[in-house]
Amino acid sequence: MGMKNPVYMDHNATTAVRPEARDAVALALALTGNPSSVHGSGRTARRLVEDARDAVAALVGAEPAWVVFTSGGTEANNLALRVLPKRAPILCSAVEHASVLSVMDGIVEIPVDGDGVVDLGALEALLAGEDTPALVSVMLANNETGVLQPVADVAALAHEHGALIHCDAVQAAGKMAIDFRALGCDLMSLSAHKIGGPSGVGALVVTSGVEGDLALIPMLRGGGQERGRRAGTENVPGIAGFGAAARAAREGLTDFARLGRWRERIENRLRQHADSRVYGFGAPRLANTSCLTMPGVEAETQVIQFDLAGVAVSAGAACSSGKVEPSRVLAAMGVDANEAATAIRVSLGWNTTEDDADKFVEAWIQVYGQAQAHAA
Amino acid sequence: MNANANINESKKKGRPVYLDYQATTPMDPRVVEAMAPFFGDKFGNPHSRNHFYGWEAEEAVEKARRQIADLIGTEEREIVFTSGATESNNLGIKGITRFHKENKNHIVTMATEHKCVLEACAASTRAEARRRLDEKRNENKRIDRTWLPQ
Numbered sequence: 001m002g003m004k005n006p007v008y009m010d011h012n013a014t015t016a017v018r019p020e021a022r023d024a025v026a027l028a029l030a031l032t033g034n035p036s037s038v039h040g041s042g043r044t045a046r047r048l049v050e051d052a053r054d055a056v057a058a059l060v061g062a063e064p065a066w067v068v069f070t071s072g073g074t075e076a077n078n079l080a081l082r083v084l085p086k087r088a089p090i091l092c093s094a095v096e097h098a099s100v101l102s103v104m105d106g107i108v109e110i111p112v113d114g115d116g117v118v119d120l121g122a123l124e125a126l127l128a129g130e131d132t133p134a135l136v137s138v139m140l141a142n143n144e145t146g147v148l149q150p151v152a153d154v155a156a157l158a159h160e161h162g163a164l165i166h167c168d169a170v171q172a173a174g175k176m177a178i179d180f181r182a183l184g185c186d187l188m189s190l191s192a193h194k195i196g197g198p199s200g201v202g203a204l205v206v207t208s209g210v211e212g213d214l215a216l217i218p219m220l221r222g223g224g225q226e227r228g229r230r231a232g233t234e235n236v237p238g239i240a241g242f243g244a245a246a247r248a249a250r251e252g253l254t255d256f257a258r259l260g261r262w263r264e265r266i267e268n269r270l271r272q273h274a275d276s277r278v279y280g281f282g283a284p285r286l287a288n289t290s291c292l293t294m295p296g297v298e299a300e301t302q303v304i305q306f307d308l309a310g311v312a313v314s315a316g317a318a319c320s321s322g323k324v325e326p327s328r329v330l331a332a333m334g335v336d337a338n339e340a341a342t343a344i345r346v347s348l349g350w351n352t353t354e355d356d357a358d359k360f361v362e363a364w365i366q367v368y369g370q371a372q373a374h375a376a
Numbered sequence: 377m378n379a380n381a382n383i384n385e386s387k388k389k390g391r392p393v394y395l396d397y398q399a400t401t402p403m404d405p406r407v408v409e410a411m412a413p414f415f416g417d418k419f420g421n422p423h424s425r426n427h428f429y430g431w432e433a434e435e436a437v438e439k440a441r442r443q444i445a446d447l448i449g450t451e452e453r454e455i456v457f458t459s460g461a462t463e464s465n466n467l468g469i470k471g472i473t474r475f476h477k478e479n480k481n482h483i484v485t486m487a488t489e490h491k492c493v494l495e496a497c498a499a500s501t502r503a504e505a506r507r508r509l510d511e512k513r514n515e516n517k518r519i520d521r522t523w524l525p526q
Contacts, residue, residue: 005417006428013430014421022415029408034399040392042399071459198415200459221499222462222492231492232462233400303426312427 006310007356007363011349012143012171012289013314017241018196018350024244025198028237035234036225045236052243056203059173059195059246060188062180068204068216068229069239073170073191074099075219076204079230080166080187081135082217083206089134091126091163093118093149094332100137100168109332110138115283116147116333118154127161134163140172140183144329144345146289147280148172155184170194170202174249174350175256175286180205192238196350197245201238204230252350259348260287262357266346267292269361274368279330279343288348291330294364297371299344305370306344309363314345462492469493473500 008016017025028048033041035049050064057064070076077099081090092100094109095116101107108126111119118138127134136158138149155165166187169178174195180188187206193199206216206229222231249256267290270276279291294302299315306313330340346360394402414436422437424430437457445452458464473483483497 008429010421010424010427010429013424014419016419017415025415026408029403029411032394032400032402034396037396037399039396041394041396071463075459193421199421220462220466220492221495222465222490224491231466231495232460235459307427312424312429314424315426 006307006312007359008312009346009348009352009356009360010312010314011352012146012194012345012347014193014199015196015349016351017193017198018245018248020248021192021197021241021245025237025241028240031236033236035236036223045234048236048240048243049234052239052246055243055246055250056190057205059250060169060178060180060190060205061182062188062205063208066180066205066207068206068226069234069242070202070204070230071200071235072202073097073168073189073194074202076170076189076191076202077137077166077168078103079204079216079219080189080206081137082219083164083166083187084133084135088132089130090137091123091130091134092137093139095142095145095147095329096137096139097143097168097170100139110136112332114334116142116145116280116329117283118149120150120153120157123154124157124161127157127163130161130163134158134161135166136163137166137168139168139170140178141169141175141286141289142280142329143171144289144327145280145291145333146171146286146347148176148284148286151183151185155186159184171289172286174246174253175288177253192242192245195245195249198238198241201235201242203242249350256350257287259352262352262354263287263290263346263348266290266357266361270364273365277339277343279333279335288352290346291343292346293339293342294344294368294371295342296375297368298341301371302342302344302367305367306363309366311360311363313360314347315343461490465490465492466496469496470500 031041031044031048033045035042035046049069053064053067053069057067068079070079077097081100081103084090089108090104091108091110093112095112110123110126113119123136127136136154138151138154140151141148151167158165164186165184166189167183167185168189170189170191171194172178173190186209187204189202189204191202216229218229218231220231223233225231225234267278270292275295277293303313303315326337327340327343330343331337348357414433418432418436420429420433422430422434424433438452441452441455441457444455456467458467469483483501485493485497
């Protein structure tokens, strides 16, 4: 292990809790009250929850009433896919997160191009082939590559064919401006810990239109919280922290966009040293993410060397338990498996400094140099 | 915090006396203290297998798993963390009934169970069984052995 606090370059896995969120959680922890209780303590807790609902709605340009608080992005994605009656076809991009793709059997995958962008022609053909209303689920930004999807176009196509559109915006939220209405989404998933809030809390945004004709089928039944859409006593400290993080993230969008310059500098400098390939380079991407190869060096080896050099990076998404598995996302983009095995994900965050970015570049050059010397 | 201390504390602060501990209870200061580092330096994702931040977070999750297993006298591997008791009750009841749907088809519960248990049972039951359950619930508020399948 390197120094006590290595340079953290894995903000897509989770990011540091923002001070605003930390303060909001601390404040909520000091209060006692169940938001469902009608006495004063309960009403105070209720106010915290509703205030956070406003802030989360504002982050994505939605109505507060559309926000259903969940235990996180995974639950939001699971819940979203239960919006249709059983056996209605569900179409998902081939690069979706496992919490979408593994929710049920029989999900139809929409192919993506070499940059990881969903193939709209293929989607249209798939939609034309379905005679029952479908749900289309396409993420706003990919967790591994940062590649953005043309969600507004996907939504328009889906609606033309009478289908609903769900957008997993877990990685995009707080990293770019999001307008739920302009995108034309019916459902959207969000997670607090990806935007500098606490873990264990997220939200599914559902338009009233969806609730009108196709009710959400609750996964958790019980006390009728969240207007019957998700039972369980609200995680008040978590929700309060989510709200504060949403506010801070929204105010910090311009700063976040500046990370793009450092990301660009990282990629440029690495390519001066090696024939490093950046996946999704030809498509619009999040400002903070880079999925790049170190030619001839396995990702597993890289992350160990980076750890020794005091830099925390990821070999693929931080979701599969146990060993590093070949990236399904890169495979869907048609990347050769051997080449994909040399890719790591670097993701910057709201508290990344220019010095962090430089340290990563230095470490990368050092790790690559060692591997070259070793191979010689 | 005991009830007397709570009442004195509340009077001092001019806040109402809290006597609704079944709804929720105040957070123990030791809990707040245990949580604090994870809102600071220890913010990692326990599933990040590639670096220190992930290992540190995983260690904290596993420590908590041991503490909870000890609290109720069970094995660590038998603990599944959920978002709360409503999710636990839903997962337990729906999970088990779905697993056994071919060979075991009775659910026995009490009218006095928490709403999330009754709702989860109802969601796992066919309409006919649900109707019978409701009838029994209406005619008798206590457990009656004769309800049990012979």
